Every structure is written in C-alpha cells, then in structure tokens.
Amino acid sequence: MADPALYDTYNRAPLRFERGEGVWLTTESGERYMDFAAGIAVNSLGHAHPHLVAALKDQADKLWHLSNLYDIPGQEQLARRLAEATFADKVFFTNSGAEALECAIKTARRYQYVNGHPERFHIITFEGAFHGRTLATIAAGGQPKYLEGFGPKVEGFDQVPFDDLDALKAAITDATAAILIEPIQGEGGVRLVSKEFLRTLRQLCDENGLLLILDEVQSGVGRTGKLFAHEWAGITPDIMAVAKGIGGGFPLGACLATEEAASGMKAGTHGTTYGGNPLAMAVGNAVLDVVLADDFLEQVRDVALVFRQGLESLKDRFPDIIDEIRGEGLMLGIRTKVPNTELLMAMRGEHLLGVPAGDNVIRLLPPLVTTAEEAREGLARIERAAEALGEAALKKSA
Numbered sequence: 001m002a003d004p005a006l007y008d009t010y011n012r013a014p015l016r017f018e019r020g021e022g023v024w025l026t027t028e029s030g031e032r033y034m035d036f037a038a039g040i041a042v043n044s045l046g047h048a049h050p051h052l053v054a055a056l057k058d059q060a061d062k063l064w065h066l067s068n069l070y071d072i073p074g075q076e077q078l079a080r081r082l083a084e085a086t087f088a089d090k091v092f093f094t095n096s097g098a099e100a101l102e103c104a105i106k107t108a109r110r111y112q113y114v115n116g117h118p119e120r121f122h123i124i125t126f127e128g129a130f131h132g133r134t135l136a137t138i139a140a141g142g143q144p145k146y147l148e149g150f151g152p153k154v155e156g157f158d159q160v161p162f163d164d165l166d167a168l169k170a171a172i173t174d175a176t177a178a179i180l181i182e183p184i185q186g187e188g189g190v191r192l193v194s195k196e197f198l199r200t201l202r203q204l205c206d207e208n209g210l211l212l213i214l215d216e217v218q219s220g221v222g223r224t225g226k227l228f229a230h231e232w233a234g235i236t237p238d239i240m241a242v243a244k245g246i247g248g249g250f251p252l253g254a255c256l257a258t259e260e261a262a263s264g265m266k267a268g269t270h271g272t273t274y275g276g277n278p279l280a281m282a283v284g285n286a287v288l289d290v291v292l293a294d295d296f297l298e299q300v301r302d303v304a305l306v307f308r309q310g311l312e313s314l315k316d317r318f319p320d321i322i323d324e325i326r327g328e329g330l331m332l333g334i335r336t337k338v339p340n341t342e343l344l345m346a347m348r349g350e351h352l353l354g355v356p357a358g359d360n361v362i363r364l365l366p367p368l369v370t371t372a373e374e375a376r377e378g379l380a381r382i383e384r385a386a387e388a389l390g391e392a393a394l395k396k397s398a
C-alpha cells in the first residue's frame with residue numbers, strides 16, 4: 001500500500017521497482033519484470049539507456065536551470081532538429097503532454113485572433129480522446145469521468161463521435177478554430193484513425209480556414225515505426241503536441257507548429273519556467289541521436305511485425321479470451337473478451353507489464369529498443385497468461 005500521505009488519486013499495483021535496464025525492471029526484492037508498459041510510452045529507449053544516462057550526467061555537472069530569459073543552446077539545437085525532421089518551423093518546449101496541448105490550443109486560438117477572427121475559438125475533438133488533465137485538456141477530452149466535480153467545463157470544445165464524418169462536418173461553424181485529434185487514440189483503446197479520415201480532416205481544415213492539431217504525445221517519436229504516426233497517412237498538421245517518448249523518461253514536451261500557425265505567438269503571449277531547461281534539452285537531444293540514427297525506425301518496424309504476428313496467432317489460439325489485435329508499430333492493443341484487467345493480472349503473474357485502456361483493451365507499448373527475441377519472450381508470457389486464464393475458467397465451470 002502506498003503511504004497515506006499521498007493523494008489517493010491512483011490505484012497503484014503493489015510492485016516496488018528499484019532498477020531498470022532496457023526492457024527489464026527489477027523490484028526491491030530482486031524479481032524481474034518485462035516492461036511493456038514503458039511508463040506509458042515514456043521510456044522509449046527502455047530503462048537506463050547508456051547514451052541518455054551519459055547525456056543527463058554530463059549536463060548535470062554543467063547547468064541545471066536558466067529560465068527562458070536567456071538563450072539556451074540545447075533548445076535551439078533540439079528545435080532545429082525537430083523542425084528539420086518534421087513539417088514544423090517553430091517549437092515551444094514544455095514539461096508535459098498536457099502543457100504541450102495547452103500551447104497547441106492557445107496557438108490555434110491566437111492564430112484565428114490575429115487573423116481577424118476572435119470569434120473562432122472553438123476546437124472540435126473526438127469521443128474517446130485523451131489530451132491530459134488540466135482544466136482545458138479535460139474539456140478537450142470531454143470524458144465525463146475526468147470532468148465531474150471540477151466546476152464548469154472550459155468553453156470552446158465541441159466533441160463529435162469517433163470516425164463520423166457527417167457529424168464532424170455538421171460541427172464546423174463560423175466559431176471553429178481548429179480540429180484536434182490523436183492519430184491513434186491511446187487511452188481510448190488503441191483506436192486507429194484511418195488514413196482516409198486523416199486526409200479528409202486535412203482537406204476540411206484547408207477548405208474552412210481551420211488548423212489541424214495532432215496530439216502525438218503517445219503515438220510520436222518512433223512509436224508506430226515512423227517518427228510521427230501521421231506520416232503513415234502522408235499528411236501534415238499545422239500544430240502538433242509531443243511529449244512522453246521525446247524525453248525517454250525525463251519530463252519533456254513540445255508544441256510544434258508551422259510558421260503561419262504560430263504567427264500569433266509573439267513575445268509575452270505564452271511562457272513557462274521549466275520548459276526547455278538544459279537538463280531536458282540534453283536528454284531530448286540524446287533521444288533524437290538514437291531515434292534518428294540510420295535504420296532505427298526500420299528496426300522498430302521489423303520487431304513490431306514479429307510482435308504483431310505473434311499476437312494475431314495468440315488471438316487465433318485463444319478466441320474466448322482475445323477479441324482483436326489493434327494498433328500500429330509498437331503501439332499495440334489487445335481487445336479482450338474477458339475483462340481486460342483479468343488478462344492484465346494474469347500477465348503480471350507472468351512478470352509482464354502492460355497498461356489498461358478504454359474499450360476493454362490492454363495496451364502494449366514496449367520500449368522501441370526491444371529486440372525480436374525479447375518480443376518473442378513477451379509473447380510467450382502472454383501465452384502462459386492466457387493459458388492460466390483459460391484453465392481458471394474451466395475450473396470455474398466444472
């Protein structure tokens with residue numbers, strides 16, 4: 001049990017980890033677990049990656065914090081590299097995903113404002129979305145369970161059903177500033193937005209003077225086998241929120257935008273104390289060193305294929321337990337026929353960690369450095385977990 005001095009906001013698993021290396025975590029008592037939760041897609045390069053550790057230690061000896069009153073060379077370097085690798089011209093650094101989304105939302109509203117449309121501040125979002133836990137991002141996500149009891153919902157977020165083009169078109173009004181979407185809903189249950197739908201969104205935004213904001217906090221930085229998930233659809237957004245994997249475990253987020261979309265964000269319009277601090281920049285640059293290296297993403301796609309095929313054959317072997325395999329790259333979901341927590345607990349019994357998600361799904365988000373051999377080891381553990389569940393069900397019915 002966690003100490004009662006802590007807020008009771010989490011139902012924590014009774015596991016106390018002390019160390020990690022690659023895909024492995026070790027508890028205080030020396031038990032080893034395979035970590036296919038990866039801090040919810042945060043530990044993109046696994047635990048204690050030597051290049052990240054060295055970058056952080058090296059920076060720790062020099063400078064920790066400066067504030068954004070001064071030039072920070074690491075920021076300039078990371079911003080340039082992100083701009084070079086993506087659609088973006090401009091980058092604002094934050095400490096978290098929600099802050100990256102706040103910046104994205106403010107950037108979109110401000111764009112409409114400086115272009116003579118102060119009335120356009122509404123942002124269209126999708127059912128099942130998750131964009132963070134600040135007051136604005138719970139309004140954007142629109143999930144009643146996160147809004148309840150926190151006062152009036154922040155104005156200006158209009159939600160439409162997932163994958164419903166007619167509802168989307170009907171929701172666009174003279175007050176609409178932007179459309180905000182996760183290319184793959186993470187917490188919503190690893191729900192993939194089709195390439196066609198993303199292309200249609202791009203077209204609708206262009207036709208109506210709207211900005212397309214992508215939330216790639218979970219799907220970005222190599223997770224799907226491309227640097228960003230929207231690349232699979234061959235489109236680009238105007239604004240994009242990034243976090244989680246970009247810091248590899250160090251708190252780091254970023255809001256990326258085209259020059260035009262960011263045109264309203266002049267000196268004094270936005271700010272942050274810690275965002276872009278030298279420690280975060282050192283680690284962010286180190287993550288990019290690895291992820292942008294030749295063949296890295298190809299290797300992610302190769303391992304993802306092994307993992308995906310293995311999961312599909314487990315689905316065929318355990319049709320009473322596994323309903324569907326979803327996702328892209330190493331952002332995968334098992335939709336279960338039993339309550340997802342049952343299979344998740346059985347997996348934990350086999351010392352394999354995953355993450356529950358909406359729509360009765362288990363998210364598997366292995367570190368991007370997972371080898372094919374480790375993927376097969378993970379699959380063997382899921383298989384044993386499913387066998388254990390099947391045997392338990394037999395006993396119950398006997």
Ligand SMILES: *Cc1c(COP(=O)(O)O)cnc(C)c1O
Binds near residue numbers: 096097130182
């Ligand atoms: C995790 C997540 C966020 C929020 O990020 P925090 O760092 O927890 O604020 C926003 N959007 C998506 C898609 C996420 O997965």
